[in-house]
Amino acid sequence: MKVLLKGLLFTLSCSFSFSFYFQQGEREKKCIIEDIPADTLVTGRHKMQSWDIAAHEFLPSAPGLGLFVTVKGPDKQILLHKLYAPESHFIFQSHSQGEHYICLTSNSTRLAVFAGSKLRINLDIQVGERITEKSPDETKDKIINAEERVLHLIERMEYISKQQDYQRLREEEFRRVSERTNDDILWWALVQTTILLTMGVWQMKHMKNFFVAKKLV
Numbered sequence: 364m365k366v367l368l369k370g371l372l373f374t375l376s377c378s379f380s381f382s383f384y385f386q387q388g389e390r391e392k393k394c395i396i397e398d399i400p401a402d403t404l405v406t407g408r409h410k411m412q413s414w415d416i417a418a419h420e421f422l423p424s425a426p427g428l429g430l431f432v433t434v435k436g437p438d439k440q441i442l443l444h445k446l447y448a449p450e451s452h453f454i455f456q457s458h459s460q461g462e463h464y465i466c467l468t469s470n471s472t473r474l475a476v477f478a479g480s481k482l483r484i485n486l487d488i489q490v491g492e493r494i495t496e497k498s499p500d501e502t503k504d505k506i507i508n509a510e511e512r513v514l515h516l517i518e519r520m521e522y523i524s525k526q527q528d529y530q531r532l533r534e535e536e537f538r539r540v541s542e543r544t545n546d547d548i549l550w551w552a553l554v555q556t557t558i559l560l561t562m563g564v565w566q567m568k569h570m571k572n573f574f575v576a577k578k579l580v
Contacts, residue, residue, distance in 0.1 A: 382487040386414060387469060389482070394466040399490060400529035401460040403522060407432070407488045411449040411469065414483035421483075430484070431468040437461030446470060460529055491522030 387393055399405060411430050413422035432453045434443040442463075443455040457463060469482050 382485070384483060384485040386481045386483055387467070389469060389471045392466055392468045394464050395486075395488075396462050396464055397488065397490070398461065399457045399463050400525045401457055403457045403491055403525055404454065404518065405457065405463075405488065405490050406452060406454050407465070407486060408452040409447070409450070409467070409487070410485040412483050414481050427470075429470045431470060433464075433466045433468070435464040435466075437463065460532075491519060491526070 385393065397405075409430060409432075411428065413428075414420075415422050428449050429446045430449065430451075431446050432443060433441065434453075434455050436442055436457065437459055440458070442458070443453060445453065447453060465488070467484060467486070471482065
């Protein structure tokens with residue numbers, strides 16, 4: 364029953380992914396920050412093209428154009444650093460949970476791109492998704508296809524489990540911070556009350572001594 368329930372939840376869920384594009388100058392470095400759980404597979408697909416800003420159209424790709432992809436973990440450890448083709452994909456696996464830096468830098472020079480143009484990069488990041496290479500052989504064995512799908516489902520189920528554990532840890536951390544804040548507020552209220560009572564007693568005693576000294580009582 365538990366396995367069936369997990370499978371149902373898994374089929375209703377989807378892995379976290381986002382896709383966008385941006386313009387980038389030559390040798391310019393742009394990074395995105397993603398909060399990723401530990402032991403999670405991350406795949407990215409990119410397509411880099413020369414873009415004429417004035418004409419608003421794509422230009423022919425310069426020969427030798429490539430894209431450096433650098434990935435750093437929360438502890439600044441380099442998980443990936445490699446030069447890829449203008450249209451390709453990259454894969455890396457997180458070792459620890461936290462913020463990961465995915466940085467992209469083109470290898471173009473002023474001679475590699477046309478004047479008045481920039482590089483336009485389309486990027487698609489999928490967290491917990493497994494890349495499946497497209498085979499040119501259309502007569503692929505059905506058993507291999509079934510095995511690939513089973514492996515894909517298992518990996519996505521593991522990803523959901525890791526995401527749940529990660530969110531549970533974050534909730535526990537938030538609860539500890541909230542409890543510590545409530546304790547600090549309580550102690551501060553007690554300190555304020557003690558100070559006010561002490562000042563009140565001191566003022567009453569001072570006024571009594573003043574009245575006695577002036578022989579008013």
